[in-house]
Amino acid sequence: MENKLNINSSYSLVEKKPSFLDRHIGPSETEVREMLDKLGFSTLDELIQATVPNQILLDAPLTLDNPMSEEDALEYLSSKISQNNLFKSYIGMGYSNTITPSVILRNILENPGWYTAYTPYQPEVSQGRLEMLINFQQMIMDFTGLEVANASLLDEGTAAVEAMVLAFRHSKDDRCIFLVSEFCHPQTIDLLHTRAEPLGIEIKVGDLDLLIKENTNLFFGFIGQYPNTLGQISDFKFALSQSKAQSSISILACDLLSLTLLKSPGELGADIAVGSSQRFGVPIGFGGPHAAFISCREEYKRLMPGRIIGRSIDKNNNLAYRMALQTREQHIRREKATSNICTAQSLLAIVASAYAIYHGPEGLKRIALRIHRLARILNRCISDMGYTTSPLSFFDTINIKCSKQKLSSIKKKSLKNKINFRYYSNEEITISLDETTTLNDVADILSCFGNTKKTDLNLIDELLSSEIQNIKNNNLRISKFLTHPVFNVYKSETDILRYLKKLEDKDIALNKAMIPLGSCTMKLNATSEMIPIGWKTVNSIHPFVPKSQTKGYDFVIKKLEDSLSKITGFDSVSLQPNAGAQGELAGLMTIKAFQKATNNDDRDICLIPSSAHGTNPASAILAGFKVVIVKCDDQGNVDTKDLSYKIQEYPDKIAALMVTYPSTHGVFEESIGKICRMIHDAGGQVYMDGANLNAIVGISKPGHFGPDLCHINLHKTFCIPHGGGGPGVGPIAVKKHLSGFLPNHSVVKHAGPKDGFGSIASAPWGSASILPISLMYIMMMGGDGIKKSTQIAIMNANYVATKLKDYYPILYTGRNNMVAHECIIDLREIKKNHGVSEEDIAKRLIDYGFHAPTMSFPVPGTLMIEPTESESKAEIDRFCDSLIGIHGEIIKYSKIEDERLSPLKGAPHTFYDIVNNNFSYSISEAFPAQFLEENVSRYIAPIGRVNNVFGDRNFVCSCVPIEDYMVG
Known part of the structure; x- marks a missing residue:
């Protein structure tokens, strides 16, 4: 409403805080009337009645909490999220505390010129972020010693899965066994199990050398952790040589910072390297988002998943960057794609590459040496206290053995001192140090182990040899890395600031102009929505801390799940999928688990309209379904005659239909209810692709008009920014009969149902630290605001x-x-x-x-x-x-x-x-x-x-x- 205030306005008028709805919606009330008049309508409700099928419209308003002002929402959320307890965490397992340089925090993470851009399909307006992404690829290739890298993946576990699938597809025979070291991170092993089963891959976990001996010429690949989950720098010489001799593919999951000191996977002889770049300046954020990486040898480049940035030329023969080899990807090859990856983690990859540019090779090595030195000091002190420590060869993590009684005492003291360790077993404690660890922190750790005297840590440091004795000479890196000028010339903050600004100015983001990409929903990412991601109570918590420390996150997760359930009309929501395509896959895996529990395993046909997004068929294949395409008619609707024919052609075999609503053709199909009934009558489930949910939230609920489940793109409809190609969040919302089969997690047992199908992401709640963005949007819009935003979009x-x-x-x-x-x-x-x-x-x-x-x-x-x-x-x-x-x-x-x-x-x-x-x-x-x-x-x-x-x-x-x- 356009208020006309004057000097005599009452307090009740001037006291009222500005509505966020008016900030979020572009047209003013006067402009809305002008636009409606051009369209021939008097009101927005009249417009909607003429556009949307009556049978799917809500007959009652969407009921949510009353909308808050920006200031009130921030204050309220801050009070809730501050219930998190901030402990010092030394849990490790692929997640480390890190320091984000202020110049990167302010000029990338908090800068809409970077975070509001889209995936760089139009290279001419994307040269800045494309250059930063090719810097990321160069960084990964340098550290891993391999010839090809992509521009990020969703998380380390997903990267390991993608590497396994690459190896499987490369295999020229019928080998289906994949070997996994028992000392990989447990969340990675869990994800490998989940994703392998639908593809017919048999996972064997154990001692890697022994597994290789027992499965000679039967396995197509293996994965080991380098250093492993207990900190040991393992010897992969036998595994690598045998893998090569047996024409299988070798994969090492690496700690990126350790590779400043350790030989690269490529030098060791590995074919593929995967891992996370999180500790390169990206906040730990209760598990995400973080940019994972994958690199490989040249011969596997056309099997690589995800985006690869390549060099080219423009019409004037000038250097140009672009997304290369796109014919591998889901939007072109669909069910034959190398992966279903669409959104990756571009913004976080850009942060990681900026971190490498900021520190340079010498600075990164200094950070690694400092962490390693502190780990050696800690190891020496704990050994001197009579504890058995291992391994002998480590980078930043040590493992301590003790009795159950002693472990219980240490745990009690550590929690009292607000310190988290990893309790690997009832008699083993693992401690991982990081960039933020100090000598005082080491002293605090020692106090938990019963060190009552003041140990002179500086004296211990002097007693230790200056050589890197806890890394064997044959593991030490001698090859150079990050030799390219981009990692060496920007020494001052002024230089870095200007470089980042130069790149930002090359691109079109929402701070410059409208980005009218269909099926992408490039709407406002409000500053107030973004503020919470900078709070320490949001971005400084390890994903595997005890539940007692995460009451603030419990509120955010529960409140967001409940809100999304009310908005969509479904009964349960999982926030674990960390991209839209992963939401699709999670939904299909949920259907698969439901079928198995109801003795319908033989249903293996997934019907997909010819107009579907490319991720749909790619995800269906990865979930173990056979894809059958349903035609569309001349009006762009699902051809119900062809659908009926396909149902008759595959009696008792229909597992699911994937349907986008509104359709990818940009229309509301009148027959959506009939389509859902046809599938249900055939014994199948209806999966709704929620890519176009921005056209129905507040005016309709998919849970009420037929679908059994849908995924929700929080990075579209609920205002998480696209980040130039990620991060994204793709929760799935399901009906009650599917609730018990949603994703769960092997490490955090309360994150999902007991009978869930397994995990779809490394972290229990995926990209948890950006969930407050969507919650802020919902709290500030309220039910009426969400409805009006949909009306204005239409x-x-x-x-x-x-x-x-x-x-x-x-x-x-x-x-x-x-x-x-x-x-x-x-x-x-x-x-x-x-x-x-x-x-x-x-x-x-x-x-x-x-x-x-x-x-x-x-x-x-x-x-x-x-x-x-x-x-x-x-x-x-x-x-x-x-x-x-x-x-x-x-x-x-x-x-x-x-x-x-x-x-x-x-x-x-x-x-x-x-x-x-x-x-x-x-x-x-x-x-x-x-x-x-x-x-x-x-x-x-x-x-x-x-x-x-x-x-x-x-x-x-x-x-x-x-x-x-x-x-x-």
Whole structure:
């Protein structure tokens, strides 16, 4: 409501705090009335009644707590989350305390120029984060000694699974045994078990050397931990040599910081390395998000999962970065993809690479040596106290053996002193040190073991040899790492600050312009929502601490689960999946577990519409299902006749249908209820892909109109930022009959049901530290606010469709010729008649200052536009006017292929083009400022159109050669 206050306004009017809803929604009340008038409606409710099938609309308002102001929500959440107890944790297991340099915290993690960007499908507007991601890949290749690395994975356990699957697919025979060292981290072993079973892989866990002897020529790969979960730097010489001799693939899960001192996996002879980069400046955050890594030998590059950033050239032969080898990925190969990975952990990979740039190779080695020195001092002191310690060869972790009685006493003292150790067994304690550990901390640890006298730790330090005696000489690294200038030239904070700013300015993020990507929901990520991730009570807790220390997180998790249940109409929610695709997989695994419990194991067909997101079929394959495609009709709806035929073709075999709602074609299908009934009558479950949930929250509940479960993209509908390609969170919400089969966790037993299918992520609640973002959004919006945001999202999309329909055909519409929250413009006739492609239009939009919409999905030759509720009428008008202007250019430059003669073919244009006069048309045509308001800052692409073919034919995923690198 637009209040008109004056000097005589009552206290009740002026006391009222500003509504967050008004900050979140772009159009003002006046603009809403103008836009509704253009669409022919009087109210938002009237618009929704004309657009959404009546049978799915709520007949009562969504009931949530009353909305809070930003200040009140922050104060309330702070009071709840402060119930967490902050202990010093030395638990390890792949999670370490770390220090995020302030320049990185302020200029990346807290900077919307980095965290609001999208996955870099449009490389011309993504060169900054692409460069940081290729820095990450270079860092991983250097540390692991392998030739190819990707741009991050979801967590270490998932990376281990992806490596196992790579090895399995590479195997040319029928070997199905995968060997796992018993000294891998337990959460990794759990995840390997969960993911192996649907693929027909047999996991054998034990002593690695013994397993290899017992399974000669029967295993396709193995994985070991380096150093292992107890801290020992294991000798993999036998395992590696035998693996090579038996043509199997060897995988080592590594601690990244240890590789500053230890020989790289590549030098040892491993084929693949995986691990987490968390301790490179990324807060521990109760388990996530963190950027995992995977690297491999050159010969396996086309089997690699996830995003790989490669070098290419632009139209002027300038260096350009892009996502390489995309034909491996789910959005192209679908059920034949190497992985279902879509969202990764780009923002956290960027933080980790910035950490390496900040410290440089010498700084990182100094941190590692300091941690190792403290571990040696601790080991020596505890040994001198009469305890048995192991291993002899370690980096940062020691294992102490003692009696059960002594362990109980130590545990009691440590908890009293607010210290957490890992209790590996009833007679073993493991202690892992980290970057934040000090000599005083070592003294506090020793006091828990009964050290009553003041041990002179400095004297102990002097007595220890200056040599690295607890790392054997044959394990010591002698090869150099991080030799590229990017890791060596930015020494001062001024230099680093300017480098980060230079990269940020190369990209389009939401702080610069609307990002109208269809099926991506690039809405506001409000500053108030982001603030809690910086609180120590949120980001400084180890995921495996005792439950008594996490009452604040218990509140956040329970409150968010309950809110999502109310919003979706389902009975139970799991927050463990740490990406949308993992939510899909978790949902399908839940169905699989339910089938097994009800003696329906033989149901193995997953029906998927031809319009589905590529992650759907990829996830179905990974869950052990056979994919059968269901046709769509001419209106873009699921073809119920073909669905009926497929059900008859596979009697008693239908396990599930995966259906996106609203559909990927941007319409509300009238037959959704009928479709669900058909599947239920056939004995199957209905899985709803929640990618488009932003079109129904607050006005409908999927749990009420047919689906049995759905996943929710918190990084779309509930405001977690996309981070340039991650992090994301993909919870699953399920009906009561599926609740008992949701993900659980082998380490944290209370994180999920007893009969759950296993884990889908390394941490019990996945990317827990960003869950407060979504909770803040819900608390500040309330039920009515969430409903209105959906109404505005639908209104904005229909406003775009109405403004553009006289210039571009709107491919699919639903009832009353309305679209849902996005619309698809059809460019196929334009290409046929004028020779202008969807890529030409997408690149030309960059010259107008906009990120392109989604290209060629779900239909080739189209652009899919999703404005979201957060964009103002002025911004939407600018975008539409830009596309209308481009339509005029299409007519003017029809059939002209020469990029020097057509601004469409020459787009995007750079300053280089102006200086070198690379075109015959006027500068005003190259840079069409007349379509932009004077007060809008201009974005100009840093490079010309990228040559994708060159990049794949000349694949290189490392930084530019040293001789070509220039600072500035």
